[in-house]
Amino acid sequence: MPKVDLDNMDNIYFDVLKELGNIGAGNATTSLSQMLQIKVDMKVPKVELLNFHEVGEAMGGEELVMAGIYLLVEGDITGSMMFLLQKKSAGVLVSRLMGMPVSDEDNFSEMEISALKEIGNIITGSYLNALSSLTNLKIFPSIPDLCIDMAGAILSVPAIEFGIMGDKILLIETAFTDDSELNGYFILIPDLQSYDKILGALGM
């Protein structure tokens, strides 16, 4: 019987997962700032355990167009991970990385898509790195895939994975600011055994 039950989460476990989220998101923000050569301030991430019908709302509506970067995780823990940000924020990041404005806000070019994937790669990679060095667990991320669509549709993917385990989804919201405010969301989806491994590695 796994120790972790997302529907009846123990406060101590929740705090640990929260803290892991904070550290991962912090690391990711640092990488982002280095990659884009800009100063990025980060607010304290918000970690929430939400019901499925609440997630879309929490991100600003199910129909809001977002960019979702999704990858699989293997190694000592297995599962998947997603990083989501509003399409507008994605455009800002891409134009910063490429040093020129996005050609068409509604349709990113192939080059811009590729840049966005790379941003996603670095953000999720540094998030997982933080998690890995903290727990001493081996974590190997796959190459990420990108999807630009309605928040609800993108979220259906991690939601279904959480749905296999229970009726809640663990969402980490992180806001970074430079000139404009950029909001990003992390969703880490280890399977239940991996939750136990993570907590076990931390001596819980």
Add this chain to the structure above:
Amino acid sequence: MSKMIKVGMADLKLCISPDSITTLGLGSCVGIALRDPKTGVGGLAHIMLPDSTKIRNNANVAKFADTGIMELIKQMEKAGAVKSRIVAKIAGGAQMFAFQNKSDMAGIGQRNVECTKLKLKELRIPILAEDTGLNYGRTVEFYPENGDFIIKSVGKPIKKI
């Protein structure tokens, strides 16, 4: 005044004409719209997973194709619908990312659609129209009054099936 009822993810609701019912941003999930044309009693289920018998934690009946359809029909019958008259329209079941190839997630959208069809067939409920599969999200609106099922996607024209 008619109103539009909203159905969330892993949720289902009853809708009686002239009201309408919607669910936003279906991805790999499937939206199942049922209606008894004679009474105007309808409903919409937004299911996430194909089969409740494969999952230990299956208390939420609206989460699964099999139990979701059963529950919605039960509620419709209570509201005056007759099962032999009920017809269905379905949408969703997309594959949002190219490589969802992990064993328990492989083709989950497609399996959601298949399981939905299987359950409806078992119950002898005809599927009048569907807009399923491919790789994009869908918002649906259903009007039990005339059976119109409106599908909206990003960067695509509005569809009526």
